[in-house]
Amino acid sequence: MANTPYPQSYYAASANAVPPRPVLQGEVETDVCVIGAGYTGLSSALFLLENGFRVTVLEAAKVGFGASGRNGGQIVNSYSRDIDVIERSVGPQQAQLLGQMAFEGGRIIRERVAKYQIQCDLKDGGVFAALNSKHMGHLESQKRLWERYGHTQLELLDERRIREVVACDNYVGGLLDMSGGHIHPLNLALGEAAAVESLGGTIYEQSAAVRIERGANPVVHTAEGKVRAKFIIVAGNAYLGNLVPELAAKSMPCGTQVITTAPLGDEVAKTLLPQDYCVEDCNYLLDYYRLTSDKRLIFGGGVVYGARDPANIEAIIRPKMLKAFPQLKNVKIDYAWTGNFLLTLSRLPQVGRLGDNIYYSQGCSGHGVTYTHLAGKVLAEALRGQAERFDAFAGLPHYPFPGGQMLRTPFAALGAWYYGLRDKFGM
Secondary structure (H helix, E strand, C coil): CCCCCCCCHHHHEEECCCCCCCCCCEEEEEEEEECCHHHHHHHHHHHHHHCCEEEEEECCCCCCHEEEECCEEEEECCCCHHHHHHHHHHHHHHHHHHHHCHHHHHHHHHHHHHHCCCCCEEEEEEEEEEHHHHHHHHHHHHHHHHHCCCCCCCEEHHHHHHHHHCCCEEEEEEEEEEEEEEHHHHHHHHHHEEEHHCCCEEEEECCCCCCCCCCCCCCCCCCCEEEEEEEEECCCHHHCCCCCCCCCCCCEEEEEEEEEEEECHHHHHHCHHHHHHHHECCCCCCEEEECCCCCCCCEEEEEEEEECCCCCCHHHHHHHHHHHHHHHHCCCCEEEEEEEEEEEECCCCCEECCCCCCCEEEEECCCCCHHHHHHHHHHHHHHHHCCHHHHHHHCCCCCCCCCCCHHHHHHHHHHHHHHHHHHHHHC
């Protein structure tokens, strides 16, 4: 029997202890079968259980094995393409609904942490850092846009103020969002899984879905068992494979890389990020970083299209870290890992239904920590017959990548090269 462990990441090394979970063997019956125990699947399961559904979750590896347990751990509001882009591409009613939901995911995370007493090192405060005047103009517009949708926990930072929150000389200013923040992402997923089980839900690990038998009473098959359900929620995202071929056609797995330093000590850590906020810059191919609870620096960036694992992650990311913090040139890197996220051509999430009883959400495009928690709530609402918010997402237009699956990776890489040049020259 295959047993897929967590990657050798800082998160796996510092994860809270959890009990072993069973492999699905034999046949079970449930109201909803959720495929994937990442944030989308766990959030869906929690909302459904809280509303009286019986829920069974199938996970191919371990809870939070994919992007949910490997990401930068940053709570960032809105979507990978902001509300102004949505306003230009859909009608005003749909845009208004999506705009109202853009700040809900972070609230859901905080509610879950409080309600279920999840130990995940939650800290408030996130900074968008501007590297040039064009970035700063964008942040000024973003502040006005977000405030138009009622989001007011924002402060523009001039060059003096941003020096007070991050010890990096590269920035001309920034935007502080106090409803942003950061968490230990794997411990958040593990805490949500424990909450699912506390409400009577069942999670099977090492139980990959290998086939979906569609119909009025769908069945999900694994290597050693099957789940009969009234509804299915497909929440595998970048780790779904070709289980649902029509979902693979309009999305592409991509890899991002993360490193973690050795512990820096309280004094050094406080000089880097005195208020313990997380930071991401405004480049198209952005860098992001934050401190851990034991005063390490987590630094991530870069995109590998097609989700290949680079041979030397530290060689890719360490120069980026030293560009921001040259004072760390002698600091050892203790962990380096990669993880996949799912990219869509529009950079907006894909939400929908196949037939009458198979629901899905995928394609967060690198902006998934908050969106996935919202998605779980929206999917649960739809299964309860309240589909207005689900329909607002389902109505977003999506297109296949040029050249199909064969050429999507080189085309996307070419586009990234172009935007990388724009980042380099401040265009």
